Amino acid sequence: MTTSTKAAKIERLAELTAQNETSSGASLWREAFRRLKTSKMAIIGGVVIAAFIVMAVVGPWVAPHSPKALTWKDEVFLNRGEFVGPRGENWFGLDHLGRDMFSRFLVGARQTLLVGVVSMLIGLIIGAVIGVVSGAAATLGGAAGRRVDTVVMRITDIMLALPSLLLAASIAAVMGQSLTTVMIAVGVVQIPIFARLLRGSMLAQGSKDYVLAAKSLGIRKRRIVVTQILPNSLSPVIVQATLSLATAIIEAAALSYLGLGNPDPSVPEWGVMLSQAQRFFDNAPMMAVYPAVGIIITALGFTLLGEAMREALDPKLRG
Amino acid sequence: MSLLELNDVKVHFPIKRGVFFDRTVGHVYAVDGISLKVEAGETYGLVGESGCGKTTLGRAVLRLVDITSGEVVLDGTDLASLPDKEMRSMRRRLQMVFQDPLGSLNPRQNIESILSEGMAAHGIGANQEERREKIRAILAKVGLPSNALSRYPHEFSGGQRQRIGIARALVLEPDVIICDEPVSALDVSIQAQVVNLLDELQEELGLTYVVIAHDLAVVRHISDVIGVMYLGSLVEEAPSDSLYAEPKHPYTKALMSAVPIPDPVVEEARERILLTGDLPSPANPPSGCRFHTRCPWAQPKCKEERPQLREVGDGHRVACHFVEDIESGVLQIGTDRAAVVPAARTEDAGIEAAAAKAAEAAEAAEDKAVEEKSASVEATDSEAAETDSTESAKDSTAQGA
Known part of the structure; x- marks a missing residue:
């Protein structure tokens, strides 16, 4: 086959592949957002x-x-166990000190x-x-980098091993x-979770061929981390951020409930309200129900969005 | 002087164990002393079964893995001992095309960004506009529309992605391109396109290729010189035609006899050498000749002394103590190691009988290797899928061209 016919063939190939194609590219982020919307x-x-x-x-x-x-x-008569339930003036009733529960609920959301x-x-x-440092050191830092990574990860392992509520209580x-x-x-308490997640994700990306390709192109290590590895490692972290809001x-x-929160009990906060309601649960269960349901629905909302984002960002994971 | 010269290149991966700090408990001898020369403008084909170290060798040339010892000389400069900074600027002359076209492209970068990144790193083109011009020219050369620029890798087909990979290598105007299994991940119909494109580009730009592949038909079609690798070392090297016409090393003979001949009369009549056993673990390679555990002609000497590559005429280099004796028929094939199967016989029965007979013999020899296998590292596993296809090498590419 002569060179000229080969060249003609390649041109034809280009023409063929040019058909049926729009000129705008859809990045993975945009595709993920499109999936999220549906x-x-x-x-x-x-x-x-x-x-x-x-x-x-x-x-x-x-x-x-x-x-x-x-x-x-x-x-409100605490000693007689007389509480005021929902009524026209106070939609959620009154709390044990005669304050409007609905107003406290609204303000407590903030x-x-x-x-x-x-x-x-x-x-x-x-x-x-921590995750970026560790992940970058492990993937591109050579033997010394791997040692840095090992040390950092052992420290986060220790943090991870502590029961979160206990750690929080001792800090408080x-x-x-x-x-x-x-x-x-x-x-x-969330630090080691994010650190491990990002580091693990970077490690997984670091062994991909496109990182090798970037290396063979002669791109600087720092730039490889920023333009190649990080953008591809972020999706699990974004999902985790949403989930950890919940x-x-x-x-x-829980900490507020245990009495470690704001020392001024008059400032409404759902956890505080829940803990205050506990003492009167026998006589006024609704006092606990409002903040509890508020917490559950909000946490559920963040969890739903987080799960949806996980699927949108990585459709392969859908089971 | 050759453009690219490898002198006794070794890549040994340490096997690490340990709770807090890893101890080295052994090495995987992925590449164990390889010397070869690649002339400017020619194509050097590297074949071998999975796990033989051919991919590692390719990566070692680009210093994508650490070279344990030896020299990689590109145009008079030894890359193995070059400081990182100078190596980075040398990378422009030495590029790579990867096996997995999708995996080798960053899914979150569009084509323009993928192609211009290397140019920016090497200061090619004063600004993005200039670079874009150049990228457009290269895209046309590899047969991609210029509206590909703003699109992302997942929007292309396998063949197109591989052409993007080739374009990425080309924008840096390299002297040498290492193609690591450039077509094995593609459909057979697309393979021919990409092989022809590589051919065409070589003619036009005077490129030098090192093509790593397990598909014998592809390698034959594209290569001027072919090196056959087995367990980290070269066992035979010869000009392409001569290697296919007259394989001399026992391993090459077995490899070549696995290629079916597209003529039913010849195919029925010819004899095939079936090797038994698996590739020994590169973490614990056999003593002496690496191939002696599976070689049907093996002699006591093979166990003790490692044969070096030596010239046996017309550019043919072979690493075997007994090439001449095998050639002249002084040494006969030992049936306990491999079976010579006339293809005319019922395929299954022949293979089973041979396998059963050979299994006993192989077991003794392989026991050690099998034990070590459990301790071996992932490096060998990644290519595992290739083994079968080596045996059923396709002819379609050669035909398609």
């Missing part, structure tokens, strides 16, 4: 989260009554969201930094009782 789980999760966020933002302004004022304290987001971010940011005990303590405690809210509620 997922029922994502829609339900998204609506729940949106409602929660709206409540957290506008709650204090739309609350019909003051969440702190003991407006109806004369109507604290709950704040705790969830801040503690997730603490875990995500510190965890991701050392730092004193405050909302910040709760956020730090819950966040610290756990963070629950854990923060």
